[in-house]
Amino acid sequence: MTVTGFEANRARVIGIAAELFARNGYHGTGIAELGKAAGLGRGALYHYIGSKEAVLYAISKEQVDKMNGFAEELLDRNLPAEELLRQMARGLLRNIAEHRAEWAVFFREYTALTGEWRDHVITARERYESYWRQALDQGVRAKVLKSTPRLLVKGILGMLNYTYLWFEPDGELTPDQVADMFLDALIEGIRA
Amino acid sequence: MTVTGFEANRARVIGIAAELFARNGYHGTGIAELGKAAGLGRGALYHYIGSKEAVLYAISKEQVDKMNGFAEELLDRNLPAEELLRQMARGLLRNIAEHRAEWAVFFREYTALTGEWRDHVITARERYESYWRQALDQGVRAKVLKSTPRLLVKGILGMLNYTYLWFEPDGELTPDQVADMFLDALIEGIRA
DNA sequence: TATCCTGTGGATCGTTCGGTCCACAGGAAG
């Protein structure tokens, strides 16, 4: 088995773990259960994962890191504010739609992490929020957006993040359409 | 010990459990831990709670039931649409601010419930969402609000529900102010 | 053939899990 084989196997196990953790919770999923689902004995399993908490960390960190990279790229491009917000929302919803299990674990189970692992995830999460704040500030400076309370960004993220719970990949709307729906309502308002 | 003493003690234990479940998760909190925090032995503890899952159910159900009752009262009063939405949002945020631990358990841990218990909680949750949809529809019929996609209600609830994670009772804003901030942004829009 | 290394299953570890059971404390009722 080559190095890439090891990494591929580790990724496979982590993906299976994401599904199980999302369905039964982190503490509610046993190592034996994970091993069985992956078709691996205890020894082989630990060969790939190191520890149960390392699996939770990997699941929690990967997607938010990806979104941070995505946001950084967009912010570098100096897009008009509305376009910037729209791209950020679309990117996030596309990712959530594609990795619902991972996001469910990220939102529900990150509190089960301890020590530095927990700190890293919280920091990454805060960083992502700061990118949204930057995007909004940019729109205010360009006089495209009203100056709104700083905490509004929490509301916007709540709106978007919550989709991990209800978005249906085979439903009537694509992730982009959901993102647009939310941003249209938010930017134009819903008053007749 | 009278009947009311029993109920008071049960409520006290459930409140302590809400704090523990919110901090360490349902599966992450042991019965021994709960007993110790409540100052009760195993026998006494089970005398009050029946089972661990019954505690989770009680925590999850109580607040959402309260909000359903609140929403029903408001809908009966035939308020103007904007006022109705504002009152519903304020009521929810006031409740979340007052019962953060319970709402954290409700959002994160309801999946740990099984069978009928789980069904009841999910049904109550869907009922609450339907009240918001009614409120929005009422505004559309009165031509006060634009006709928006049905799924927008998920976004609004995401915005409001997410506060359980970040709202600080001793922070700069009251629950009513947060509710107003979100509704203002949503109704008027954020475009300059 | 002899040696080495990665990958592997399963026995096993001590701990903790949710839950049951039982003896009994102590006030109320007769």
Add this chain to the structure above:
DNA sequence: CTTCCTGTGGACCGAACGATCCACAGGATA
């Protein structure tokens, strides 16, 4: 005094927990 009932602590149950350890399979290398 006796009987009863609610409330109580803690011993105890089998099962499952996360993790470790070890023997060894089998291809690669010398």
